[in-house]
Amino acid sequence: MSKTNVIVAQSGGPTVAINASLAGVIAAATKSQEYETVYGSLNGILGILEDRILNLSDKVKKMPTFIDTLKVTPAMYLGSCRYKLPDYEDDDATYAFIFHQFKKYNIGAFFYIGGNDSMDTVSKLSSYGARIGSDIRIIGIPKTIDNDLLITDHTPGFGSAAKYVASSILEIAHDTYIYAVKSVTIIEIMGRDAGWLTAASALARNAYNSAPHLIYFPEVPFSKEQFLEDVKNELKTRNNVIVAVSEGIRDENGNYFSASKPTADQFGHAQLSGTGKCLEYFIKESIPVKCRSIELNVLQRCAAHISSLTDIEESFSLGQHAVTCALEGQTQCMLTLNRISNNPYTIKIETADIREIANEAKSIPREWINKAGNDIEPELFEYLSPLIMGEPSITYEKGIPVYLPVTHLKPEL
Amino acid sequence: MSKTNVIVAQSGGPTVAINASLAGVIAAATKSQEYETVYGSLNGILGILEDRILNLSDKVKKMPTFIDTLKVTPAMYLGSCRYKLPDYEDDDATYAFIFHQFKKYNIGAFFYIGGNDSMDTVSKLSSYGARIGSDIRIIGIPKTIDNDLLITDHTPGFGSAAKYVASSILEIAHDTYIYAVKSVTIIEIMGRDAGWLTAASALARNAYNSAPHLIYFPEVPFSKEQFLEDVKNELKTRNNVIVAVSEGIRDENGNYFSASKPTADQFGHAQLSGTGKCLEYFIKESIPVKCRSIELNVLQRCAAHISSLTDIEESFSLGQHAVTCALEGQTQCMLTLNRISNNPYTIKIETADIREIANEAKSIPREWINKAGNDIEPELFEYLSPLIMGEPSITYEKGIPVYLPVTHLKPEL
Numbered sequence: 001m002s003k004t005n006v007i008v009a010q011s012g013g014p015t016v017a018i019n020a021s022l023a024g025v026i027a028a029a030t031k032s033q034e035y036e037t038v039y040g041s042l043n044g045i046l047g048i049l050e051d052r053i054l055n056l057s058d059k060v061k062k063m064p065t066f067i068d069t070l071k072v073t074p075a076m077y078l079g080s081c082r083y084k085l086p087d088y089e090d091d092d093a094t095y096a097f098i099f100h101q102f103k104k105y106n107i108g109a110f111f112y113i114g115g116n117d118s119m120d121t122v123s124k125l126s127s128y129g130a131r132i133g134s135d136i137r138i139i140g141i142p143k144t145i146d147n148d149l150l151i152t153d154h155t156p157g158f159g160s161a162a163k164y165v166a167s168s169i170l171e172i173a174h175d176t177y178i179y180a181v182k183s184v185t186i187i188e189i190m191g192r193d194a195g196w197l198t199a200a201s202a203l204a205r206n207a208y209n210s211a212p213h214l215i216y217f218p219e220v221p222f223s224k225e226q227f228l229e230d231v232k233n234e235l236k237t238r239n240n241v242i243v244a245v246s247e248g249i250r251d252e253n254g255n256y257f258s259a260s261k262p263t264a265d266q267f268g269h270a271q272l273s274g275t276g277k278c279l280e281y282f283i284k285e286s287i288p289v290k291c292r293s294i295e296l297n298v299l300q301r302c303a304a305h306i307s308s309l310t311d312i313e314e315s316f317s318l319g320q321h322a323v324t325c326a327l328e329g330q331t332q333c334m335l336t337l338n339r340i341s342n343n344p345y346t347i348k349i350e351t352a353d354i355r356e357i358a359n360e361a362k363s364i365p366r367e368w369i370n371k372a373g374n375d376i377e378p379e380l381f382e383y384l385s386p387l388i389m390g391e392p393s394i395t396y397e398k399g400i401p402v403y404l405p406v407t408h409l410k411p412e413l
Numbered sequence: 414m415s416k417t418n419v420i421v422a423q424s425g426g427p428t429v430a431i432n433a434s435l436a437g438v439i440a441a442a443t444k445s446q447e448y449e450t451v452y453g454s455l456n457g458i459l460g461i462l463e464d465r466i467l468n469l470s471d472k473v474k475k476m477p478t479f480i481d482t483l484k485v486t487p488a489m490y491l492g493s494c495r496y497k498l499p500d501y502e503d504d505d506a507t508y509a510f511i512f513h514q515f516k517k518y519n520i521g522a523f524f525y526i527g528g529n530d531s532m533d534t535v536s537k538l539s540s541y542g543a544r545i546g547s548d549i550r551i552i553g554i555p556k557t558i559d560n561d562l563l564i565t566d567h568t569p570g571f572g573s574a575a576k577y578v579a580s581s582i583l584e585i586a587h588d589t590y591i592y593a594v595k596s597v598t599i600i601e602i603m604g605r606d607a608g609w610l611t612a613a614s615a616l617a618r619n620a621y622n623s624a625p626h627l628i629y630f631p632e633v634p635f636s637k638e639q640f641l642e643d644v645k646n647e648l649k650t651r652n653n654v655i656v657a658v659s660e661g662i663r664d665e666n667g668n669y670f671s672a673s674k675p676t677a678d679q680f681g682h683a684q685l686s687g688t689g690k691c692l693e694y695f696i697k698e699s700i701p702v703k704c705r706s707i708e709l710n711v712l713q714r715c716a717a718h719i720s721s722l723t724d725i726e727e728s729f730s731l732g733q734h735a736v737t738c739a740l741e742g743q744t745q746c747m748l749t750l751n752r753i754s755n756n757p758y759t760i761k762i763e764t765a766d767i768r769e770i771a772n773e774a775k776s777i778p779r780e781w782i783n784k785a786g787n788d789i790e791p792e793l794f795e796y797l798s799p800l801i802m803g804e805p806s807i808t809y810e811k812g813i814p815v816y817l818p819v820t821h822l823k824p825e826l
Contacts, residue, residue: 014588043593074584080591167718167813171487175427175715177819178493180456206811208818294710302588305580305719308812388812398619399721399801400580405621406590 003036004108006326007053011044011114011121012082014075014298015157016164016307017315018143019404021113022077023070024319025141026056034327039105042407044081044114045121048101049094054078054407066404071316072392073403074304085121088128095128102136109137109326113319115144115155116361119334123354126332137326140334140354141318145301147196148361151352152336156318157301159311159387162200164303165189166388168296169204169244173211176240184231184283186243186293187212188276190300193248193361195219195369197300199376200384201244211242218248219363220373222257227279228286230374235289247275305401309390314347321349345386417521418450419739420466424457424527424534425495427488427711428570429577429720430728431556432817434526435490436483437732438554439469447740452518455820457494457527458534461514462507467491467820479817484729485805486816487717498534501541508541515549522550522739526732528557528568529774532747536767539745550739553747553767554731558714560609561774564765565749569731570714572724572800575613577716578602579801581709582617582657586624589653597644597696599656599706600625601689603713606661606774608632608782610713612789613797614657624655631661632776633786635670640692641699643787648702660688718814722803727760734762758799 008025010018022040029035040054041047047054060066070077088095102110112122122140129138142149145161169187176185189198195217204211213234216222234241249257257278276293283291318335325333333351340346368380395402421438423431435453442448453467454460460467473479483490501508515523525535535553542551555562558574582600589598602611608630617624626647629635647654662670670691689706696704731748738746746764753759781793808815 014591043591046593073587075587076591079593082592163812168712168716170813170816171715171717172711174486174488174717174816174819175711178427178456178489179495180459180492203811204813206813292711294712295708297707298585298588298705299581299707299712302584303581304584304587385811390812391809396804398616398798399576399803400583400617400619403583403587406587 003034005037005039005106006035006109006111006323007039007041007048007102007105007107008056008111008113009041009044009047010076010078011080011112011118012144013115014080014301015143015145016074016160016302016304017157017311018075018113019073019077020071020312020315021141021143021156021319023067024316025111025323026060027067028320028323030057030060032323032327035108040078040407043079044083044118045085045098045112046081046083047078048098051101053105069402069404071312072304072307072394074302075406077404077407079406082117084117085124088124092128095125098125099129099132099134107136109139111139111141111322113141113143115142115146116149119149119354119357122334126354130332137329137331139322139326139331141322142334142336143315145197146191146194148194148363150357150360150362153339153347154337154387156311156315158196160307161197161300162203162384163308163388164300164306165197165200165296166203167306169201169212169242170206170209172294173204173209173242176242180239181290182235182239183290183292184235184241184243184287186245186276186279186291188245188247188293188295190296191218191246191248193218194363195246195248196364198244198246199364199380200388202376202381203384203388212244213238213241214243214374215376216243216245216249216374217364217369218246218250219366220369221252222249223251224282228282231283231287235287243279245275245279249275304403305394307392308388309392310387312392317349325351342382342386416447416449418452418519419448419522419524419736420452420454420461420515420518420520421469421524421526422454422457422460423489423491424493424525424531425557426528427493427714428556428558429487429573429715429717430570430724431488431526432486432490433484433725433728434554434556434569434732436480437729438524438736439473440480441733441736443470443473445736445740448521453491453820456492457496457531458498458511458525459494459496460491461511464514466518482815482817484725485717485720485807487715488819490817490820492819495530497530498537501537505541508538511538512542512545512547520549522552522736524552524554524735526554526556528555528559529562532562532767532770535747539767543745550742550744552735552739552744554735555747555749556728558610559604559607561607561776563770563773563775566752566760567750567800569724569728571609573720574610574713575616575797576721576801577713577719578610578613578709579616580719582614582625582655583619583622585707586617586622586655589655593652594703595648595652596703596705597654597656597700599658599689599692599704601658601660601706601708603709604631604659604661606631607776608659609777611657611659612777612793613801615789615794616797616801625657626651626654627656627787628789629656629658629662629787630777630782631659631663632779633782634665635662636664637695641695644696644700648700656692658688658692662688717816718807720805721801722805723800725805730762738764755795755799
């Protein structure tokens with residue numbers, strides 16, 4: 001059998017672990033006997049459509065530290081996109097062109113690293129491939145800080161975001177506890193539809209810190225009155241109340257609580273901001289106490305200097321395993337993490353049919369949230385704990401972390 | 414000469430290095446032959462007034478890792494306060510009580526670690542002490558992330574905040590660069606009256622990253638029109654423009670640009686928020702481009718997991734040196750850092766008369782900011798660079814950093 005090449009791309013919102021999966025693909029494919037060159041498509045599927053293709057095998061040859069530095073670099077080394085493929089029943093020209101490009105680069109396998117929307121692309125492309133009888137393997141590698149993909153136990157990128165959230169909340173607790181005056185601190189955490197990352201705030205708790213004292217999730221309808229009651233109760237027993245709140249909380253009618261009006265992106269997801277600010281206003285109107293809200297913002301998904309070693313290594317393994325799957329002839333699938341046991345923490349990498357996954361979100365099971373809807377149950381703590389373990393070694397130069405640049409940058413940027 | 418004890422307290426806003434100075438005081442005083450017990454006053458000078466005094470020598474005896482963990486713990490181990498001493502000409506009862514407490518605990522030296530407002534306390538107390546002929550040494554140890562204290566080359570806590578700002582901006586740049594669409598990202602940085610920390614954003618620049626592309630300081634009057642012009646110009650040559658802005662920017666009449674109305678704290682300082690949000694609105698009404706603002710918020714001053722080793726070690730040395738100064742008979746002074754050379758970076762610890770320091774702020778010299786008022790000059794880069802060097806070793810347990818609790822916490826918190 002003559003050798004083929006592989007192509008890999010990244011898409012959707014950034015995480016700290018998405019380059020680790022890329023590094024895993026590159027490492028396994030360059031080591032394999034069956035694949036010749038590893039190509040990278042710049043800005044997701046757009047790079048294939050616009051012929052912006054990078055030779056990644058060359059990079060590995062030229063830079064001995066390439067794989068190791070790539071593993072800990074945040075966001076997407078190959079750039080990203082938010083491009084939705086049309087339905088091929090309506091318009092198959094785009095599909096025909098993509099497969100034309102695959103042929104031109106002698107592609108044997110295409111790996112797409114991304115979230116829900118990217119898996120939609122994998123699903124459509126592989127389904128089209130099957131229809132035209134293509135033997136190109138098309139495989140999805142998951143990532144999202146939201147941890148809301150179905151089938152997989154958890155998603156690459158989530159553990160690092162969870163570690164950032166937990167560590168930041170512990171540090172904010174220290175900052176808050178120093179004054180002997182009553183205060184409420186509200187910390188807004190990412191997660192449009194699922195409260196996994198908000199739940200991870202509970203990992204900040206240790207022998208001396210019980211913050212966050214209240215946690216609010218998109219999974220439970222949020223009541224302003226109950227929230228104020230909860231805060232008043234907490235203020236009875238402690239000076240400094242710390243509240244973790246998901247950006248995606250909604251009232252019983254499904255309306256978001258945010259200071260600014262939600263608008264929708266290309267995929268119809270609401271774009272939120274200001275939920276923490278909104279709760280700050282609720283407090284300020286009703287309770288005479290010092291109140292501050294803090295939005296953890298994009299650092300949740302890009303603070304690579306405090307990533308989880310468990311997350312980085314799993315993401316790398318998924319990338320490697322995707323290559324193995326392609327070589328075994330698998331296609332139209334997404335790699336998944338299957339938890340075998342919690343103690344010791346053991347996972348197994350498997351694959352799932354891509355059609356089972358795309359465009360559905362996984363919420364926290366209601367029984368993992370307490371009855372009052374303002375804290376997690378021990379089962380959720382146990383689920384979350386192993387995911388933030390370990391610290392990768394980060395190199396610093398002139399006092400700042402060493403990463404690889406996003407490749408679509410021109411030198412003058 | 415019979416042995417005396419020492420007492421130490423912390424006050425003002427948190428930094429990552431203020432416990433390193435405390436650790437330095439404790440380490441040097443417990444090692445000295447002249448001092449018996451090291452006491453800590455909880456919540457700054459309030460602990461002395463309310464007799465909430467902790468035996469720190471005991472802590473050292475009981476916990477072998479106490480000094481090392483304290484060195485890297487954020488905020489104040491002893492808690493803080495925002496208490497302003499009355500003028501003793503008006504009310505000397507408070508002073509008399511403080512010196513009564515000193516006598517009760519057989520205090521030979523009092524060390525106060527804090528910023529401008531804390532040095533005001535050191536100044537008043539030592540001046541009162543001189544008037545009543547007390548031989549108790551009263552010494553100030555500086556700290557502030559704002560770097561705006563006079564006489565000292567820089568302030569403990571600033572280097573770590575600067576490292577956090579620079580590293581975060583590099584990570585946000587990665588997050589921003591992934592999309593091939595035009596965008597403006599505004600990053601709001603702390604610093605009420607001085608732009609030192611905002612200037613440190615420039616340390617994020619490396620071989621591939623030129624962000625932040627625009628920097629705005631409190632030292633230069635801010636013009637909305639010029640800002641929009643600057644952004645438009647940057648958008649001509651690059652896709653993703655990153656702007657660093659001080660929370661304290663003002664127009665030519667001295668009015669703050671913030672989305673919320675400034676109120677004043679006990680010391681008359683304006684409390685600001687929303688400057689970044691305000692600039693975001695300016696962009697959104699004038700330039701058709703994706704725009705986001707990010708407030709780095711309190712993590713600038715409490716993210717101990719990414720502190721500067723240079724900062725931590727200097728802060729520790731200042732604490733040790735303060736004890737030496739007290740033993741030498743110095744009083745009514747503040748420790749200072751004097752830069753001997755930049756290359757190699759060498760500093761000398763000295764002392765300055767406390768009356769020269771209190772209640773005045775040090776701005777960036779105008780000649781260290783470029784003519785257009787939107788970037789720094791190379792001299793400022795050289796000044797800042799050595800301060801963020803090195804990374805202290807942080808221990809992690811269950812995935813989060815190990816710190817010492819704020820001591821005024823009750824176990825149930």
